[in-house]
Amino acid sequence: MTEMVDQVRVSATSEKVNARLQRRYAVEKRFRFYGIASIIIALTFLAILLISIVGRGYTAFVQTEVRLAINFDASVIDPSGGREKAVLSSADYAALVRDALTARFPEAANDRQARRDLFSLISQGADLELRKMVMNDPSVIGSTRDLWLPMAAAVDQLRKGHMSRDAEKGGQYTARQLGWIDSLEASGALAARFNKWLFTAGDSRQPELAGVWGAVVGSFYSLLVTVALSFPLGVATAIYLEEFASRNRWTDIIEVNINNLAAVPSIVFGLLGLEIFLNVFNLPRSAPFVGGLALTLVSLPTIIIASRVALKAVPPWIREAALGLGASRLQMVMHHVLPLAMPGILTGTIIGMARAVGESAPLLMIGMVAFIVDVPASPMDPSTALPVQIYLWAASPERAFVERTSAAIIVLLCFLAVMNATAIYLRKKFERRW
């Protein structure tokens, strides 16, 4: 009898326990699900970000060009026949393009409105191309060549399907213009060719002629200055703090300072640059040199912290062995500790540089945000930087610039990927376990 009561009681408790256990396991499962779900959400964001940018930008790597038979008419380019540079460079190359177009579509030749409509289909870059050809090789004058010339950005957008043919849905071409485009298309004279302007030109108001090269060169100069300053300064600071300084109030202050600078918003460094470099020292505005100085301040804490970690990772017996053999402290550091820590330091430096490449806020403050067509020839020339160029283009409403902004982002991300891959490779290759 008592046994049965016990059994009933046991099964009652075990039922309760089991039910609770079920609940606890359900909670466990749910919690686990939340965890995996949040990782998936984060990765989905990453995927959406990359896909939306690549999806918008990949079309910018090709652009529509037209094949025209250009007659390099000597009477238009160089009536006097002297072939002087000044004459050749100021000749009316647009007339050559216009002649070729009217030869292709004779029906537009006599109507002013039609002519204007027809000529608006081709980019202004076409005459620049012709001029470049003639300047490089004056012997083309007098001949007729089949050339690929850039079309206007809107034609490009139309062909890529980003612009409607319908005027009510934002299309900007008339039926007649669409007819010409279709006729060129049908005769195989239109083709999407590699967009060389994107990689060789500076900024431009015409989307089809705008490129990132000026910004890339500006970024490169800034980065050069940043590396030249922040690497020696950062490594020297790390060596001093790790290998020489004794722990006292002074080094504590330095350390607190470095940690705080690492977390100061980058725009504050821009304010510092504006006030000290531009207002006090009168350095030129918009110069990559000044940008490099500002970025040095931004990346210095990262490099110092990474270098200290790398120096710390070198085991103490290396130091003791060197000192035991009679090396001075500096010889010990320079000959043994620093070479062993170098892979770690370089990795940290590259990561710091990658941060600096993508940084734009301090550059806005020192004026590297301007419409600059020319590719800078020195670090003192006005210039933009790649992320700032992205910011500038992002503000342009034209669809063609949206496409180019995305393409510039793809270029920037590729740079960053290469830099980070180098850093990872260095770390993997030289990583040592003591």
Add this chain to the structure above:
Amino acid sequence: MQFFILLVVLLVLTAVSFRMGHGRALQVGGPKARALHSLPNYYGYYVALWCAVPAVFLIALWLSCEPFILQAVVVDALPPEAKALPAAQLSLLMNEVRQLGASGNYRHASGDIAATAAEQYRNLRNLSFGAMAVITLSLAAAGCILGLRYIKPELRARNRVEGAVKVFLIASSTVAIFTTIGIVLSLLFESLRFFRMVPVSDFLFGLDWSPQMAMRSDQVGSSGAFGAVPLFAGTLLISLIAMVVAVPIGLLSAIYMAEYAHPNFRSTAKPLLEILAGIPTVVYGFFAVQTVAPFLRDAGAAIGLSVASESALATGVVMGIMIIPFISSLSDDVITAVPDSLRQGAYGLGATRSETIKQVIIPAALPGIIGGILLAVSRAIGETMIVVMAAGLSARLTANPFEAVTTVTVQIVTLLVGDQEFDSPKTLSAFALGLVLFLVTLALNVVALNVVRKYREKYD
């Protein structure tokens, strides 16, 4: 370019002095250089230092003084009517002179005065550069000769060189301090000028922000309003939204990776998450404008909500995405730092994993997690590009996430990009905002670092 050549010549001179010092040491060192105190190389470095260091210091000194002296000379030579100009116009004129002088093309000069002054400026600058080059190079040569004369076998060259290197190391480590001092001074200086025109209390507690000053005093709305509360509110609203997105996602991913995930999964998912941290903020800004904001606007329209196309929500969400890896990697660190004994103890008492996490690990890791969140908040407050591109400019005091708000960093950028006048409160107010931003992020960082440090001391 000229300057670059000067540097290269100096570098060559230094290399030559190294060789000469090295050779001289071998010469005086007797057979096999036995008599030398240090290795021969150190004598080379010694002479090279004598050659390069004074020259470099001279160049630095020259370049930092040159602008002021040139300016003084050029202003002095200006005709009296130009000298009588008010300070602001005079500085404008001098700016023009400098630019014209640098380009060497006076066609675009605003007047004869500017053109002559520019010509004079250019000549003076060329003269100054020539003088600098000559003096620097002679100083380098003199240093080299002096260094060579010091070389004797008993010269403690290694100690001297090491002393110099150590001075360089110490000097480098002070750069961090000078940067901080520079930030504080430059922000404080301009802010004080601002607060002389606008009272501090108006700035900190005023509810109306419209910094656009009219140029003439009789224009309507000529007195700008500098009440920064709407900016602070906007910044907080966007940061709050960012935290609402980032904290749960970041924390839960960190927990999953630290406690549940298979090492293989962890080793692929973690770097992927960290890509999010490596993407430049300007890219996030573009993403917010092009993808997230239109999506939210359309989604809002579909359920009958009016969402502004520059809504705080879109900006905040994108900023939150950016901050996810920041929170997850910091939390991951503190969670893995919780000693295993605590975990094993909880399992031994029959707790499930989630119970262990919620009741043992999170409480133990809480200070570290809070520290990480504080650091993330400070990053959100100081974030610039996302808000500049995606948030609005209108300073509205609202808590509605579907409306457009503006932030402190947006205003700093709008006030300082383009024309600046360092005598108008409009430009100066940007520095006051910068000061507030700097102080707030500094306070957050100090608190966060202290919280984290206290926590670390408990277990290590």
